[in-house]
Amino acid sequence: MSPHTLFTASCNFESARQVGLLPSGHKAHGLHGHSFLAKIRADLPAAWAPFPGAEVHALGERLAACTGQLDYRLINEVLGSQAPTDENIARWLRDQLVSQQGVPGLEQVGIQSTADQGVDLDRHDQAHVWRRYRFQSAHKLPNVPIGHKCGRLHGHGFEVIVHANQDAGGRDISIDYDHLDEIWAPFHYQLNHKYLNAIEGLSNPTSEVIAAWLWDRLKVVLPELSWVTVYETGSCGANFNGSAYRIWKEMTLDSALFLRHAPDSDPLSHIHGHTYTLRLHLSAPLDEVMGWTVDFGDVKDRFNPIFKALDHHPLHELPGLDDCDAASLAQWVLAQGRRSLPQLDRVDLYETRGCGAIALGDQEGPALPV
Known part of the structure; x- marks a missing residue:
């Protein structure tokens, strides 16, 4: 990683x-x-x-x-x-x-x-x-x-x-x-x-x-x-x-996924889903x-095409996404988001409350409640 x-x-x-x-x-x-x-x-x-x-x-x-x-x-x-x-x-x-x-x-x-x-x-x-x-x-x-x-x-x-x-x-x-x-x-x-x-x-x-x-x-x-x-x-x-x-x-995303590297015996290898919190x-x-x-309205409008590609979709079908784990997805969102929002320097992605990954492009900034 x-x-x-x-x-x-x-x-x-x-x-x-x-x-x-x-x-x-x-x-x-x-x-x-x-x-x-x-x-x-x-x-x-x-x-x-x-x-x-x-x-x-x-x-x-x-x-x-x-x-x-x-x-x-x-x-x-x-x-x-x-x-x-x-x-x-x-x-x-x-x-x-x-x-x-x-x-x-x-x-x-x-x-x-x-x-x-x-x-x-x-x-x-x-x-x-x-x-x-x-x-x-x-x-x-x-x-x-x-x-x-x-x-x-x-x-x-x-x-x-x-x-x-x-x-x-x-x-x-x-x-x-x-x-x-x-x-x-x-x-x-x-x-x-x-x-x-x-x-x-x-x-x-x-x-x-x-x-x-x-x-x-x-x-x-x-x-x-x-x-x-x-x-x-x-x-x-x-x-x-x-x-x-x-x-x-x-924002929140409702998406389906499975992890490509998970062994067949692991539940994460099966198709499942999360209501993600994305910050x-x-x-x-x-x-x-x-x-x-x-x-804030411009942020929403410029990010909307990426949001629509993620929300209510199978993440494992996203082009350019190596795997659907939180870290890979957060880094993907950071890279994609910077194309329309060059000011974007951090993406927090939580699968459940406080459990996920933070992709840092620059400084971490303040800790916020989850």
Whole structure:
């Protein structure tokens, strides 16, 4: 496989914990529970899986073997003297995956303790902490061509993810989620149930402009801030890190396939199917007039011929596709998509939630929830 392919897997587990190192009044100090999601990314060598194309399945099996030791357990009993913070659970999983399951090339181990918060720990013990917030607002884009739907006054249930990176250095907690909540509170007051165009600095409130507006104000009070993500809808949004803009567009595909290299005894050799989640990431300079990098509508229109070739079709009949595994398909989409969308630099393709491959053309960018 290409060295620019990362394989991903995820697994849910239900566990209780008590984080006693937190102050007695902290909501996580007492005994409580979560529906956790563990996520991993690995740069796997070519011959690691039982056969080419089995990487995602094999990675998922090994992750499940580890999270099974935490499922319906009190995590304190499993981790022993380590406090069961998201950071320490991620470290424990990383150690288990390497020492007990022999998983090579681990780039990232993440713990999502709720749908709105998590920590992604990389191999250098750098903690990427994120927390999701929501606000309900109206806006319009004043510079779009006449007839463009976004030129009309309309509204969104916006979502914002505040990302913060810190060298955890083995510490139990890098950045407390409650600290992020305190920082976000005044921004929620400014933005929620408001007309964004009337706010100073947001006269042209595209997702990119909102992300940059938030960055300028959050960075002052949160030096660890690494990205600001703004979801305009559930399927598209923008990221900003102080200098570079990225956008993404997400869609689902319902497709049939089989894996050519799977032995006859393996179910993956049989015709089967997935409802894929496909996420396109694009990087481009900001258009100072339009206030966006690429119009989300243009992304959809230019990618539509590729989408139609994939959706409700047998993938094994696609010309130029070596095999139908997630990595091969993600790389195929990246190559095909760049012909009409040269700004495309990353493709995420998930066969099931969080299980699939990431094809990287350039920088990886921020980790987003799956």
